[in-house]
Amino acid sequence: MSQIPPEFIVKIDYDTCRRCRRCVMNCSFGCMQFKDRVVPDHKKCVACHRCVTFCPESAISITKNELTYKDSANWLPETRQNILKQAETGGILLTGMGNPRPYQILWDHMLIDACQVTNPSIDPLREPMELRTFLGRKPNRLEFTRDGNDEIKLSTELQPQVKLDVPIVFAAMSYGAISLNAHRALAMAAKNSGTLMNTGEGGIHKDLNSYTDNIVVQVASGRFGVTSEYLNSSAMVEIKIGQGAKPGIGGHLPGEKVGEDISKTRMIPVGTDALSPAPHHDIYSIEDLSQLIYAIKEATDYTKPVSVKISAVHNVAAIASGIVRAGADAVTIDGFRGGTGAAPMVIRDNVGIPIELALAAVDQRLRDEGIRSHASILCAGSIRNSGDVAKAIALGADAVVIGTAALVAMGCRVCQKCYTGNCAWGIATQKPELVRRLDPQVGAERLSNLVTAWGYELQEILGSLGVNSIESLRGSRERLRGIDLDEQTLELLGIKPAGIGQ
Ligand code: SF4
Ligand code: SF4
Numbered sequence: 001m002s003q004i005p006p007e008f009i010v011k012i013d014y015d016t017c018r019r020c021r022r023c024v025m026n027c028s029f030g031c032m033q034f035k036d037r038v039v040p041d042h043k044k045c046v047a048c049h050r051c052v053t054f055c056p057e058s059a060i061s062i063t064k065n066e067l068t069y070k071d072s073a074n075w076l077p078e079t080r081q082n083i084l085k086q087a088e089t090g091g092i093l094l095t096g097m098g099n100p101r102p103y104q105i106l107w108d109h110m111l112i113d114a115c116q117v118t119n120p121s122i123d124p125l126r127e128p129m130e131l132r133t134f135l136g137r138k139p140n141r142l143e144f145t146r147d148g149n150d151e152i153k154l155s156t157e158l159q160p161q162v163k164l165d166v167p168i169v170f171a172a173m174s175y176g177a178i179s180l181n182a183h184r185a186l187a188m189a190a191k192n193s194g195t196l197m198n199t200g201e202g203g204i205h206k207d208l209n210s211y212t213d214n215i216v217v218q219v220a221s222g223r224f225g226v227t228s229e230y231l232n233s234s235a236m237v238e239i240k241i242g243q244g245a246k247p248g249i250g251g252h253l254p255g256e257k258v259g260e261d262i263s264k265t266r267m268i269p270v271g272t273d274a275l276s277p278a279p280h281h282d283i284y285s286i287e288d289l290s291q292l293i294y295a296i297k298e299a300t301d302y303t304k305p306v307s308v309k310i311s312a313v314h315n316v317a318a319i320a321s322g323i324v325r326a327g328a329d330a331v332t333i334d335g336f337r338g339g340t341g342a343a344p345m346v347i348r349d350n351v352g353i354p355i356e357l358a359l360a361a362v363d364q365r366l367r368d369e370g371i372r373s374h375a376s377i378l379c380a381g382s383i384r385n386s387g388d389v390a391k392a393i394a395l396g397a398d399a400v401v402i403g404t405a406a407l408v409a410m411g412c413r414v415c416q417k418c419y420t421g422n423c424a425w426g427i428a429t430q431k432p433e434l435v436r437r438l439d440p441q442v443g444a445e446r447l448s449n450l451v452t453a454w455g456y457e458l459q460e461i462l463g464s465l466g467v468n469s470i471e472s473l474r475g476s477r478e479r480l481r482g483i484d485l486d487e488q489t490l491e492l493l494g495i496k497p498a499g500i501g502q
Pocket of ligand 1: 010026027028029030031032040044045046047048049050051052062424
């Protein structure tokens with residue numbers, strides 16, 4: 001018998017319950033049974049809130065099982081719970097979503113400047129505000145010549161660029177980790193919002209063929225689904241070296257999730273585990289990486305920017321410099337609070353560094369080396385609101401990447417059970433009866449609404465700063481101030497403490 005106490009307590013108000021059994025039908029974790037009345041098995045509850053949302057009588061409440069353990073500031077309940085689980089299973093603890101530990105969130109210790117009196121602010125309701133951003137390699141300088149008609153022509157050859165209407169891109173989440181309906185919703189929303197979604201490492205389903213201009217295709221270590229057609233069905237190609245939630249380790253899509261459709265997109269047999277190796281087996285140096293970057297550029301006829309995604313680790317700045325020198329047109333940095341469909345908990349919670357420090361270090365290093373314009377920087381790893389977006393751009397990002405926020409917009413309740421394949425909201429699952437719970441049209445509308453709302457808020461922030469374009473904010477660290485941060489952290493972030501003027 002399991003010694004693990006329930007994490008949550010499911011309370012049913014039997015006075016108001018009308019015995020409709022909707023909660024029984026909606027709970028994909030097998031927690032609810034009907035025996036004359038609804039009887040919950042507390043141990044199975046993951047707090048996904050599906051039953052709470054769909055109960056017509058609001059008769060259900062889910063509470064944390066607070067009384068299970070005696071208080072200890074050192075041996076926290078979840079620490080003891082994890083030991084009990086491993087004592088029973090002898091296995092690695094898997095988890096989903098981002099790092100939930102109470103590490104300092106540096107975004108919350110940075111404040112944005114605003115104009116007063118001598119430097120007038122701009123009203124975004126009356127003045128045009130530019131949120132457009134272009135991803136790709138920019139020239140250091142532009143050169144012009146006059147043609148035979150004495151007209152001025154640009155003579156500098158520009159590298160391929162991808163235009164974003166807002167500096168917010170949907171994160172790489174593979175078809176396999178998430179459902180086809182979730183992929184459809186992301187693709188539709190990317191198109192509606194003038195931005196990009198990223199296929200992740202699982203290839204691309206044929207249903208997404210009409211969204212080519214809004215798709216980043218990923219080339220990861222497993223090379224699942226990578227063909228010339230795949231590379232060319234995109235606006236941009238991303239080589240995935242690392243992921244913020246699990247730096248240094250590969251991926252694992254269990255065979256149970258590999259059905260007919262996924263086997264086609266991944267190009268593997270039905271029911272086999274899709275294992276992505278920890279490294280790319282043809283990349284052991286910057287020179288090797290450069291060969292892959294140029295192989296992809298050749299395969300796409302030099303028409304698309306090629307980006308490289310890395311986890312935020314200790315020497316991220318030096319690595320990013322090498323990546324840019326290897327020919328990448330963009331670098332995506334994924335911080336240690338970034339999400340995952342499945343990762344060992346010990347890696348997710350203990351490996352990597354915060355995105356804020358990694359971003360500041362990379363932007364500064366590329367500036368110091370005079371190569372900042374050679375590549376765009378995308379910043380990922382727990383961007384939670386438009387305030388985080390503005391701070392990331394002021395710290396040096398060209399655009400941000402949102403994964404968890406996008407999932408939450410589609411209905412995710414961050415129960416962290418993505419790896420079980422039982423997602424009650426039809427997002428991180430391949431079970432047909434669950435997948436159909438997510439209507440892609442509705443999902444797309446909710447995602448588009450989120451991007452629109454953040455876009456409006458960004459315009460408000462720009463207006464208060466007295467600038468009328470997101471490009472004017474990029475790398476403007478003088479518009480940020482730190483609060484409750486030590487001197488060294490302020491120095492690493494390249495910002496002054498609050499209370500100090502220009
Ligand atoms: S797992 Fe979700 S649906 Fe099932 S009882 Fe818990 S909150 Fe309700
Ligand atoms: S959904 Fe609500 S009203 Fe219906 S059986 Fe469950 S608890 Fe009762």
